Amino acid sequence: MRKVFVNVDGTARGNPGDAAIGVLVTDEKGQNLAQVAKLIGRATNNAAEYKALLEGIRLAIEISPDEAVFLTDNQLIANQVNGFYKVREPHLDHLNRHALDLLAGLPRWRVNCVDREINHPAHRLAEHAFRERSRQERERNELIQEIGYLLEGMSVEDLRRLVAHVRSLRP
Numbered sequence: 001m002r003k004v005f006v007n008v009d010g011t012a013r014g015n016p017g018d019a020a021i022g023v024l025v026t027d028e029k030g031q032n033l034a035q036v037a038k039l040i041g042r043a044t045n046n047a048a049e050y051k052a053l054l055e056g057i058r059l060a061i062e063i064s065p066d067e068a069v070f071l072t073d074n075q076l077i078a079n080q081v082n083g084f085y086k087v088r089e090p091h092l093d094h095l096n097r098h099a100l101d102l103l104a105g106l107p108r109w110r111v112n113c114v115d116r117e118i119n120h121p122a123h124r125l126a127e128h129a130f131r132e133r134s135r136q137e138r139e140r141n142e143l144i145q146e147i148g149y150l151l152e153g154m155s156v157e158d159l160r161r162l163v164a165h166v167r168s169l170r171p
Contacts, residue, residue, distance in 0.1 A: 003028050004065040006056040008072050009122035010040075010048025013130070019043035021052035022125025025059050034059045037125035037132070049074040050095035052122070053081070053111070057102040060109075067108040071119055078113035 005026050012019040019042065025034040036059070040051050053070060060068040072078055079085040080096050081103075087093040103109050116123070151159065 001027060001063060001065045003067045003069065004033065004060055004063055006060055006068055006070045007119050007122035008049070008052040008056040008070060009119055009126050010043070010045065010050070010052040010074075011123065011126045012043055012045045012048050016042050016044045016047075018130075019045075019048040019051075020126040020129035021048060021055055022122040022128070023052055023056045023059060024121045024125060025056065025063065033063060035125055037128040039129050044091075046074065046076060046089075046092055047095060048126075049077045050092060050099060052126070053077060053099055054095065054102065057099060057106070061102065061105050065106070068106050068110075070109065070111040071114045071122075072111065073114060073116045073119040073123075075113045078111045081111045 005028075007022075007024040007026075009022045010019060011022075018039070020039045021036065023034075023036040024032065026032055036055050040048060043051065049072060053072065056070055057068075060070075076085065080087050080092070081099055087096045151162075154162070
């Protein structure tokens with residue numbers, strides 16, 4: 001494959017706060033080759049952006065193109081990776097060095113800062129990870145509530161047997 005485009009976005013709710021990444025890899029014709037939408041735990045916005053870039057680099061390496069163009073709407077990250085800005089934060093310096101080490105595994109690469117509208121597909125994936133977590137939390141809470149209704153009126157002995165059975169199911 002000649003060239004891939006890798007849109008990357010990291011976002012944090014709070015700075016630092018719960019964070020997620022979105023990565024979309026497309027070919028020259030705009031065909032989707034890979035995508036990632038996942039929560040990454042607690043991070044700053046810039047650390048989340050770097051982690052999205054790292055994930056994008058890993059995906060690009062798996063595809064093994066002649067050239068990879070990484071697109072981000074974070075000017076700081078783009079300029080740090082391209083060597084125009086010095087990395088001043090230790091936690092970002094580590095991520096920057098890791099990104100550069102991984103990028104060395106690609107024949108040709110560049111990181112471009114683009115408008116948010118252009119990078120919207122990656123941002124949408126990061127937001128999807130948050131929505132999916134919210135959906136799972138709602139589902140879990142509904143199930144817990146349903147279990148509570150089912151347990152009402154059960155005898156203590158039946159509850160003990162149920163607890164023993166549930167413990168036996170655990171690995």
